[in-house]
Amino acid sequence: MVQELVIAIVAAASVGTLYLAAAAKVVKQYERGVVLRLGRLRDDVRGPGFTMVIPGIERLRKVNMQIVTMPVPAQDGITRDNVTVRVDAVIYFKVVDAASAVIQVEDYRFAVSQMAQTSLRSIIGKSDLDDLLSNREKLNQGLELMIDSPAVGWGVQIDRVEIKDVSLPETMKRSMARQAEADRERRARVINADAELQASKKLAEAAAQMSAQPAALQLRLLQTVVAVAAEKNSTLVLPFPVELLRFLERAQQPAQQQLTPPPQSAQPQRPTQPQRHAQPPRPADRPQRPAQAQRPAQTQPRPQQPSAVGPAPMPAPPPPAAVPARPSRPKPLAKH
Template identity: 80%
Template sequence: MLQELVTAAVAVGAGGVAYLLAGARVIKQYERGVVFRLGRVVGDVRSPGFTTVVPAVDRLRKVNLQIVTMPIPAQEGITRDNVTVRVDAVVYFRVVDAAAAIVNVEDYRFAVSQMAQTSLRSIIGKSELDDLLSNREKLNEGLELMIDSPAIGWGVQIDRVEIKDVSLPESMKRSMARQAEADRERRARIINADAELQASKKLADAAKEMSDQPAALQLRLLQTITAVAAEKNSTLVLPFPVELLRFLEKAQQQPPPPPPVGP
């Protein structure tokens, strides 16, 4: 009789231990636990560490609180200035209220993904091409605000949204390349014209100075000959001063002196 009682006690003890082990749970440091008892949330959110639930009655749902990096698939749209583009982005978010993330929305990851795609298409339609290419910080802030507004009720906080890439049609890329090339050519022509204008002014000033001093023209001629001879060319081009031609022309126009009269 005593042996049967001991056996029964051991069996009851083993059953109790097994029952307690069946209700034992471990929550990791980056997780929080939400306990459902007969379909209702009971108690506060369970903290990391060891915890227990009632087997067959309670159900523990663990929620990851780490930052989630979710890429937003490329969305195609038409900008406000009627340019077709494809834009993809990435959103960083994390759960701040584990109970709300489980109770208020069926799948918070899928909900954030769909909201991000819808918001990205809306941003494309409200923006111009130049804003998408050069003013991304402002667009990122607007996109983050659009996603974060409904996500607050889901227990989710949007940390950051970044536009990764803006894809343009090939025809638009060629048009932009031609425009940039034309703009660079325009600036080059303006710079060359300005240089010609400054050089012409300096040459005019030099001509005025040389006209006052005829010897300066001869010195300049000698300098030019020296510069050309230093190049060691087989052909030497020698400038001929116009003043010398004018001197010879005047000498020919003068009448010859009268012959001397004899005694």
């Protein structure tokens, strides 16, 4: 009798231990427990800690309430401007209603993943290539709204959606590189043209200032020569400015007018031969015939034109004073 009682107690203890093992549940801090009694949802959602369920009658499903990071597989699509691209993204979401996540959808993770892929394809077709490359914030917000609308009924909240990478074909990359290069070249030409315009205005002002003082141009030329000669790696050919030549010409003209003798006849006069049977000149007629009384004038050399760059030539010496010629004696007539 006692032995049978001991066996019964041991059997009851074993059954109680198995019952407690099956009924005892532990819910973690980041989880919530949804209890289904005979397939029907209980109103109370079990919080974190130790809890008990009726084995065989109640069933406990634990739902993770943490933020889930899920990558969206890369999707191939055609943009609104007919460019083929490949875009991948990442989505951050969490469960806010554990009962809805268990009852309303079979697998909320798979559902959110498929909805993200579909929304990503849709957003690619509605956007231009420039928007995908430069205006991603706006696309991220639009993609988040498209995924969050059906996910609200599943007890899931979409925290953030980010487009990670946009892959372009090689031909499109080369085209964009040429476009960027052409745009940079255009901006460089515009900048150079603007610089030339400003420089021309400054040069015009400088020319207006130098025109008032001709010596300023010569000083500027000398400054340029000094700047070029400092390198000592090139041959310098120094031109003379036209203003300098004009200045020298104007400086030499008054000196020429003062030193140049009056012009004489181009051809020297030949001495006249005394004619035979000519009467000796009378003293009264000598002043009236200067051509016979003077020696032949020597031909004066034509004054040289002053060089453009050399010093002014020395003035020619004055011609010697004319000496009156002696009257020739008449020869006696031949006797016949």
